Structure formats: C-alpha cells, structure tokens
Amino acid sequence: MSSHEQADVAVIGGGPAGLAAAAEAKAAGASRVLLLERDDRVGGILNQQVHDGFGTKVFNEALTGPEYAAIYEDRVNEREVETWLKTHVINVTKDRLITVHSDKGLRTIEAGSVVLSMGCRERTRGAIGTAGTRPAGVFTAGAVQNYMNVRNLAVGRKVVILGSGDIGLIMARRLKLEGAEVVCVAEILPQPSGIGANLVRCLEDFDIPLYLSTTVVEIHGKSRVTGVTLAEVGPKMGEKKGTRRFIECDTLLLSVGLIPENELTNKIGIITNPVTTGAVVDDSFRTSVPGIFSCGNVLQVHDVVDYATMESEKAGTAAAIWATTGKLPDADIKVSAGAGLRYVLPATISGTDAVDFTMRSWREEHDQSVIFKSGGEEVRRLRMPHMEPAGMIRVRVGKGRFRRIVNNELTVEVGA
Amino acid sequence: MPDKFDVAIIGGGVVGCAIARELSRYQLRVVVLERAADVARGTSGKNSGVVHTGINVPTGSRKAALNVAGARVFEDFCKDLDVPFDRVGKVIVALEEDQTPDLESLMARGIANGVPDLEIIDSATLKRMEPNISGAAALNVPTAAIACPYSLNIALAESSAEAGVEFMLNSPVTAINGDEGDFQITTPGGTVNAALIVNSAGLFSDKIARMVGIKRWRIWPCRGEYVILDKRAGSLINSMVYPVPPKGGAGLGVHITPTTDGNILLGPSADYTNDADDVRTTPKIRRQLLKEAAEFLPALSPRDVITAYSGMRPKLVPSKVGGFGDFVLEEVPEQLGMMNLVGIESPGLTASPAIADEISGWVRERIPAKKNSNFKGKWTAVDRVRDETPEKIDALIGEDPAYGEIICRCEMVTRKEIIDSINNGLEATSLNAIKYRSRATMGRCQGGFCGPRIIDLLIENGHSPESLTLTGGDSWLFLGSVEDLRKGRTREAVEAGN
Numbered sequence: 001m002s003s004h005e006q007a008d009v010a011v012i013g014g015g016p017a018g019l020a021a022a023a024e025a026k027a028a029g030a031s032r033v034l035l036l037e038r039d040d041r042v043g044g045i046l047n048q049q050v051h052d053g054f055g056t057k058v059f060n061e062a063l064t065g066p067e068y069a070a071i072y073e074d075r076v077n078e079r080e081v082e083t084w085l086k087t088h089v090i091n092v093t094k095d096r097l098i099t100v101h102s103d104k105g106l107r108t109i110e111a112g113s114v115v116l117s118m119g120c121r122e123r124t125r126g127a128i129g130t131a132g133t134r135p136a137g138v139f140t141a142g143a144v145q146n147y148m149n150v151r152n153l154a155v156g157r158k159v160v161i162l163g164s165g166d167i168g169l170i171m172a173r174r175l176k177l178e179g180a181e182v183v184c185v186a187e188i189l190p191q192p193s194g195i196g197a198n199l200v201r202c203l204e205d206f207d208i209p210l211y212l213s214t215t216v217v218e219i220h221g222k223s224r225v226t227g228v229t230l231a232e233v234g235p236k237m238g239e240k241k242g243t244r245r246f247i248e249c250d251t252l253l254l255s256v257g258l259i260p261e262n263e264l265t266n267k268i269g270i271i272t273n274p275v276t277t278g279a280v281v282d283d284s285f286r287t288s289v290p291g292i293f294s295c296g297n298v299l300q301v302h303d304v305v306d307y308a309t310m311e312s313e314k315a316g317t318a319a320a321i322w323a324t325t326g327k328l329p330d331a332d333i334k335v336s337a338g339a340g341l342r343y344v345l346p347a348t349i350s351g352t353d354a355v356d357f358t359m360r361s362w363r364e365e366h367d368q369s370v371i372f373k374s375g376g377e378e379v380r381r382l383r384m385p386h387m388e389p390a391g392m393i394r395v396r397v398g399k400g401r402f403r404r405i406v407n408n409e410l411t412v413e414v415g416a
Numbered sequence: 417m418p419d420k421f422d423v424a425i426i427g428g429g430v431v432g433c434a435i436a437r438e439l440s441r442y443q444l445r446v447v448v449l450e451r452a453a454d455v456a457r458g459t460s461g462k463n464s465g466v467v468h469t470g471i472n473v474p475t476g477s478r479k480a481a482l483n484v485a486g487a488r489v490f491e492d493f494c495k496d497l498d499v500p501f502d503r504v505g506k507v508i509v510a511l512e513e514d515q516t517p518d519l520e521s522l523m524a525r526g527i528a529n530g531v532p533d534l535e536i537i538d539s540a541t542l543k544r545m546e547p548n549i550s551g552a553a554a555l556n557v558p559t560a561a562i563a564c565p566y567s568l569n570i571a572l573a574e575s576s577a578e579a580g581v582e583f584m585l586n587s588p589v590t591a592i593n594g595d596e597g598d599f600q601i602t603t604p605g606g607t608v609n610a611a612l613i614v615n616s617a618g619l620f621s622d623k624i625a626r627m628v629g630i631k632r633w634r635i636w637p638c639r640g641e642y643v644i645l646d647k648r649a650g651s652l653i654n655s656m657v658y659p660v661p662p663k664g665g666a667g668l669g670v671h672i673t674p675t676t677d678g679n680i681l682l683g684p685s686a687d688y689t690n691d692a693d694d695v696r697t698t699p700k701i702r703r704q705l706l707k708e709a710a711e712f713l714p715a716l717s718p719r720d721v722i723t724a725y726s727g728m729r730p731k732l733v734p735s736k737v738g739g740f741g742d743f744v745l746e747e748v749p750e751q752l753g754m755m756n757l758v759g760i761e762s763p764g765l766t767a768s769p770a771i772a773d774e775i776s777g778w779v780r781e782r783i784p785a786k787k788n789s790n791f792k793g794k795w796t797a798v799d800r801v802r803d804e805t806p807e808k809i810d811a812l813i814g815e816d817p818a819y820g821e822i823i824c825r826c827e828m829v830t831r832k833e834i835i836d837s838i839n840n841g842l843e844a845t846s847l848n849a850i851k852y853r854s855r856a857t858m859g860r861c862q863g864g865f866c867g868p869r870i871i872d873l874l875i876e877n878g879h880s881p882e883s884l885t886l887t888g889g890d891s892w893l894f895l896g897s898v899e900d901l902r903k904g905r906t907r908e909a910v911e912a913g914n
Contacts, residue, residue, distance in 0.1 A: 122864050134696075
C-alpha cells in the first residue's frame with residue numbers, strides 16, 4: 001500500500017448528499033474531513049441537470065443543478081474539506097478502514113466516522129426484462145441527459161420514452177426543445193411515476209402524450225432501434241390481448257426507476273431495509289455498524305434534492321460528533337410504517353430532539369392525514385391535501401411530542 | 417496486404433480463429449474474413465462457456481474424438497493466451513429417483529468416451545457439494561471446466577494478428593469463384609485471392625458451401641436464450657449444475673453455469689428459427705428459465721437478473737428430427753481446396769483446438785511451410801487490475817497512472833484497460849468491441865456510469881461521435897451534436913461533413 005491516512009470523517013460520494021455531509025461535518029468540529037469522489041468533479045448527477053427548480057426549499061429560489069452544486073462545492077472548499085477526485089473506494093471494513101484506488105496508488109484511510117452517500121443508479125433494460133432484439137438506441141434517461149447536457153451529443157431524432165420517472169419527463173421536454181420528435185411516454189403503472197408538476201411542465205405544455213397502463217413489450221431493429229411495440233397492461237401487469245401497436249422510432253429512453261448504490265453498504269454487512277434497499281438508520285443517520293452513517297439517495301430515493309441536502313447535513317453533523325466525542329443519543333424508540341405507507345424513516349429515534357420523518361405512501365391519497373401513534377394514542381397528526389407514491393412525504397415532529405410515547409414504540413400511518 | 421493468400425478462413429468465430437492461430441505458427445499468408453465488426457459475434461461469443469468432458473457425445477463419433485482431444489489440451493490452450501479457465505466441475509442432477517437410470521447411462525457413455533473420475537453421488541453428498549441444490553442423485557463430473565468463450569476467441573484472433581494473420585472485419589463473403597490454388601473471394605470491400613479456403617462460417621457455413629455449388633448441408637439455426645445473474649448470486653453454486661438432458665432435445669437442458677467472472681448463467685433455451693440473426697429475447701423464455709432453474713436452486717431471485725441475451729446454434733438437424741448431428745470437417749469432390757466445417761455446435765468451443773490441429777495438418781499437407789518466428793507461444797492481452805494483488809496494482813499504477821483511474825466500477829476496469837481495448841490488434845472499434853475486451857459495461861449498471869466515459873476515450877482516440885457504433889454497421893450511437901439535432905441534420909450528413 002502506498003500510504004495510510006487518518007481522518008475524523010470520510011464521506012464516500014461527492015454528490016449533493018456527500019457535499020452537504022462533508023461541509024456540516026467540518027462545521028460541527030471534525031478537524032480532518034475527506035470527501036472521496038470517483039468522478040473528476042464533485043456535484044454528482046446535478047452537473048448534468050441544467051434545468052431549474054433546485055433549491056426552492058433550501059434557498060427559496062429555483063436554481064439549475066450546476067448552480068445548486070456550486071454553492072455546496074464552494075462551501076466544502078471554504079471549510080477546507082479535503083476533496084479527493086478520481087478516487088474510487090474499493091473497500092470499507094466494519095472498523096472503518098477504507099481502501100481507495102486512484103492514480104496515487106492504493107491508499108488506506110482510518111476514519112473516525114464514515115458517511116455513505118453513494119447515490120443511486122438507473123434501472124436498465126436488462127433489469128426490467130424488455131423483450132426483443134438488442135440494437136443500438138436503447139438508453140437510460142440519465143445517460144441521455146449526460147450525453148446531451150455534458151457532452152453535447154444527440155442520441156436520436158424520433159424517441160419513445162418508457163417510464164414516467166422525473167428524469168424521463170425532463171428529458172422528454174429537453175429532446176423536444178432541441179428538435180427531436182418525442183412520440184410518447186408509456187407508463188406501465190396506472191398512475192405516473194414522476195411528480196405532478198413535471199407532468200404539466202414537461203408533457204402537457206409540449207403536447208407529448210402519456211399512455212398509462214402501457215408498456216413496451218418488444219424492441220425492434222437489428223442494428224439500430226427501428227421501432228417498439230406498445231401494449232396495454234391489466235391490473236396485474238399482464239399484457240391485454242389485442243392492444244399491441246407498433247411505433248416507429250430510432251431511440252428508446254428508459255426512465256424506469258432508480259436503484260440505490262448499496263453495494264458497499266452490503267459488503268460491510270450493514271443491515272438494510274428491504275423496501276428502500278438502503279441502510280436501516282436512526283435519527284442521527286447511524287447505521288447498524290457503529291461509526292458508519294448513511295444519507296441521500298443511497299439511503300432512500302428522494303424526489304427533491306433539497307431534502308437530500310437537509311438529511312445529509314444532519315448525518316454529517318452526527319458523524320462529526322461521533323468522531324470527536326464518541327457520543328450520540330441512544331435511539332431506543334422503534335418506528336414502524338403502518339397502514340397506507342410503504343416505509344418510514346428513521347427506523348429508531350432518541351426522542352431527545354425534533355425529527356424529520358420521511359415516508360412514501362402506497363397510493364395516491366387526497367385529504368388524508370399522516371398520523372403518529374404510540375400505545376394506541378395519537379402523538380401527532382398532519383393533514384395532507386395530496387399524497388402520491390412519486391412524492392416523498394416529510395413530516396417534522398417536535399421533541400415535546402415524544403413525551404407521549406409509551407413502550408418505546410411509534411407507528412406512522414395514513415388515516416382520515 | 418498480399419496479392420494472394422495461402423489460406424482464407426471465412427468466419428472469425430472460435431473455430432476460425434483457433435485455426436488462424438494454429439496456422440500462424442508457420443510462414444503462411446493467412447486472412448480471416450469476418451462479416452461482423454468484430455470476431456466472436458456469432459455462436460462463439462454467446463454460449464455457456466463450458467469445456468465439455470465428452471459424456472454427452474455419441475461414442476465413436478467425430479464429435480466425440482474432437483471433444484475429448486480438445487478437452488485434454490484446453491487448460492493449456494487458455495493458459496497460453498491468458499484466458500480465464502476454471503475447472504469447477506459439473507453435477508448432472510436427477511430431480512427424482514426415476515431419472516437415476518439416465519445418470520447411469522450417461523456415466524457409461526462417459527466411461528466409453530474416456531472421461532475420467534465419473535461417479536454417481538447420492539442426495540446427501542450432493543447437498544454437501546452444493547448446499548443450495550436439491551436433487552435425488554447426481555452424476556459428478558469433476559473434470560468439467562469453464563472458460564470465457566469470447567475472451568478466448570478474441571485472444572486467438574489478436575495473437576494471430578500479431579503473428580501476421582490479416583483480419584478483414586465487416587467483410588461478408590458474397591461470392592466465391594476460381595478453383596483450388598486460385599480462389600477469388602468477393603466481399604463488399606474488394607476481392608481476396610487465396611489458394612485454399614477454410615469455411616468456418618458457422619451459422620452461414622451452408623450458404624458459403626452453396627457459393628461453390630455444394631448443396632449437401634443445411635443449417636437449422638436454433639436460438640438459445642440466457643439470463644445472466646449479478647455476481648452477488650455467484651456464491652449460490654460451486655460447480656455447473658445440469659439437468660438430465662431432455663430426450664431428443666436440441667440442447668442439454670437449462671443449466672446453471674458459473675462464469676469465470678463470477679456471474680451465473682441460466683439457460684439456454686432451444687427454439688428453432690429461420691433467421692440466424694434473430695437473437696431476440698422473450699419474456700416467456702426468461703420466465704421459463706427462471707422457473708426451471710429454480711427447481712434445482714430454490715434460492716434464486718429474479719432480482720438478481722442483470723440482463724438477458726441469446727445465442728444461436730448452427731444445427732445440422734431440423735427440429736422434427738431433433739437431437740444432434742455429427743461435426744462435419746470435409747473437403748468434398750464438388751470443390752477441392754475448400755475445407756468445410758459445418759454443424760460445429762456444442763461442444764465446438766471445447767473441440768476448437770483439436771479442429772485447428774486437424775485443419776492445420778490439411779493445409780500444410782498442401783502448402784508446406786517453415787516455422788514463423790513471430791509466433792508467440794505465450795500471449796497476454798493486458799494486465800487486468802481486477803485480477804491482481806494490491807502490491808501488483810500499486811506497481812501498475814506506478815508504471816502508468818491510467819491504471820489508477822477506474823472507469824467501469826461494476827467490473828473494476830481502468831482507463832488503461834479501456835485504452836488498450838480501443839487500440840486492439842484487430843482495429844475493431846465498436847462499443848461492444850471494447851466491452852468484450854475489457855468487460856466494461858457488463859456489470860449491474862450496464863454502462864450507465866462508464867458509457868459516457870468510454871465514449872470520451874473513443875473520441876480522444878480520434879473517433880468522431882457520429883462514427884461510433886454499438887456493434888458496427890448501422891448500429892450508430894449518436895447522430896451528431898445537439899446542434900445537429902436542432903438543425904435537422906441527418907447522421908449521414910454530419911458524418912459526411914455537410
């Protein structure tokens with residue numbers, strides 16, 4: 001090994017989550033904070049997101065992705081976080097010994113705390129099992145966003161988009177604005193996967209049709225995509241007979257979901273939640289392995305970057321406190337998702353401070369409430385005019401409310 | 417390029433390239449004509465990668481002799497070319513007691529074919545060897561092995577090219593004229609003259625034979641679909657797990673095969689088709705493969721599927737006959753000077769060194785040649801960081817910092833390996849040419865992260881974006897810049913500079 005280094009806090013991944021965590025770790029008193037990034041710059045996926053709408057919660061204004069990233073990049077630089085670019089983490093042990101691979105050779109870092117903020121990747125054609133030939137012209141939406149916005153490359157002229165995730169919707173608009181023909185967006189679910197605002201701004205305003213309960217059942221073309229076959233699906237996702245239709249196109253864009261990059265998390269042996277596939281954490285964003293924290297999209301896929309930032313700032317602060325004092329409040333109160341919710345985070349809380357709970361609902365709901373209960377009694381209730389599976393729900397509960405908790409258990413559910 | 421070659425090999429699959437390598441030991445002028453943009457693009461690149469021992473082939477057949485001879489030398493064959501090989505062994509599993517007689521007859525045939533160390537094991541022994549596999553009994557075949565089929569094919573080609581063999585990619589043969597000693601072979605890029613022809617065109621070997629009036633063979637393409645599982649599922653099995661072969665089936669049944677890279681393959685199915693290029697995948701077969709494999713391996717999860725792909729068998733028997741034909745290695749009276757290799761399906765990979773040996777003899781009987789001093793017995797493509805010790809990785813990075821930059825994180829492929837793959841000896845430039853040489857884009861993200869970075873390196877190495885392809889031909893990736901899109905230019909216009 002070329003060298004052995006020590007750090008109070010090592011942050012893995014320099015996207016929005018890692019930037020926020022590193023900046024706050026430094027502010028909270030960690031003396032040496034390392035931010036490890038595999039790319040040649042920090043900012044992660046924000047670098048390719050040239051549309052605006054970032055920062056409305058944190059800065060109360062709509063910034064582009066690169067503008068949003070630049071604020072945090074400046075912040076880590078001002079606070080003297082050490083950023084190692086083109087640095088690939090190949091291993092992390094339970095004792096927080098990190099091995100990195102870079103053009104300086106293999107190095108090890110002994111870290112007081114480790115923050116996992118690796119983000120997520122896009123689900124691919126192989127993972128969803130789209131049938132047909134294997135021609136050129138099938139891209140994930142994020143890859144096309146990168147090719148267009150970072151590398152100035154156009155992938156095709158006549159495009160079908162499968163999946164109504166937010167990146168797919170944004171790319172529909174982007175392609176249309178640059179002169180491509182976006183034939184349609186097909187969504188296998190009966191409801192859109194992207195947030196409502198994007199449906200209006202990206203599809204309706206540009207007359208791009210959205211076909212719900214519809215999917216691509218076959219890809220055509222031996223060399224380059226020549227078209228796709230769409231079909232409607234029934235309630236159990238089975239293809240409806242007689243609904244097949246061929247659509248000519250030269251490009252198929254996939255916006256069919258994001259997968260948190262938890263390979264390192266799993267390799268370390270951290271306990272994960274089968275719903276989010278991310279780590280199980282407490283209200284300090286501690287994982288099951290002492291001194292290892294997780295935040296951002298690797299923990300749970302966020303809909304809005306601002307919330308990933310806020311979450312990661314807390315994780316960075318906690319990581320610094322743990323590294324410098326070895327003390328964080330015990331989180332003995334168990335939190336579980338009840339009726340109507342797919343999951344709720346964190347999994348345990350200390351009750352010593354306010355907590356921002358994050359969760360997602362199973363279905364679209366109108367005029368329902370998110371209800372926190374303990375021992376059968378309500379602890380807090382918040383009226384929600386609208387909930388949709390595509391949107392993350394975020395509810396703050398003040399520490400005073402936690403006095404009502406009995407038996408160290410708290411359930412969160414959707415109710416009237 | 418010489419005016420005239422001694423030997424033209426039609427088809428750059430594993431058999432054609434093994435012959436090229438064998439002939440490159442001698443001072444012979446050899447050309448390989450390949451219709452695709454790279455070698456290993458047909459049957460040879462998409463199969464189970466199994467080095468068969470010879471239990472499945474009829475005793476006394478040509479196939480049995482070549483299979484057993486090939487299996488004997490295969491480990492060294494791979495070692496000489498720095499190709500991954502692993503003697504993982506195989507268990508052929510009887511799900512129910514009533515299949516045990518089938519295991520016994522397989523074992524008897526294996527013994528007759530000279531396969532060593534065969535034994536029938538009971539359910540408990542199977543459980544000890546393969547804790548995740550359930551079955552009533554099994555035939556243990558400890559000498560069965562796996563190799564990386566496309567790496568072998570590429571190494572054979574690139575080592576031959578380095579020793580002086582010419583490779584003409586994107587060169588489908590459209591006509592053959594002339595006679596032994598003076599053949600004229602037409603391709604879209606021009607005519608190639610050669611004294612002898614080796615027809616190793618695999619799925620198209622019948623069509624090549626027909627160009628010189630040989631009508632006795634017909635290839636029946638038979639598609640085999642596979643699904644490939646994430647490396648995290650790789651530890652579920654230790655050896656290859658096969659079912660008892662279905663009677664009269666076109667294949668050996670859906671098997672569970674580890675790859676030399678630590679993934680698992682499920683497949684292949686067997687579906688006859690009229691179009692040898694129709695390598696589609698279907699949801700029906702995908703479900704079926706997962707279901708059949710789960711009968712042996714209940715721990716299998718559909719979540720572990722990375723992707724699906726299909727290969728194509730060049731079968732000499734139609735579906736209504738079923739089963740397998742023997743390998744054909746024949747020079748026939750209708751056209752002397754042309755060696756036809758027809759119906760080389762499984763175990764063609766295993767047999768390839770033995771076939772190469774035999775064909776080299778046939779060539780040298782007609783054209784005696786001295787040894788070629790440029791031939792290297794041991795050949796290495798590039799150092800691969802993922803296979804190295806930490807000390808060696810440090811040393812490599814010290815030599816060249818490009819080893820320090822990981823481009824494909826799923827498969828741990830560095831910038832240096834990508835650049836070496838771009839500058840391959842065959843001048844194959846498609847994205848898939850880089851994929852099959854470096855493994856970049858083969859992992860769980862399927863190129864989501866590294867794709868754009870590989871494109872950057874291709875552009876840095878002198879390729880224009882609009883000239884880049886996935887697999888050569890019309891498989892273009894970009895029509896041009898965003899401005900070209902906005903201005904309504906076609907890709908062809910951008911490429912022509914208009």
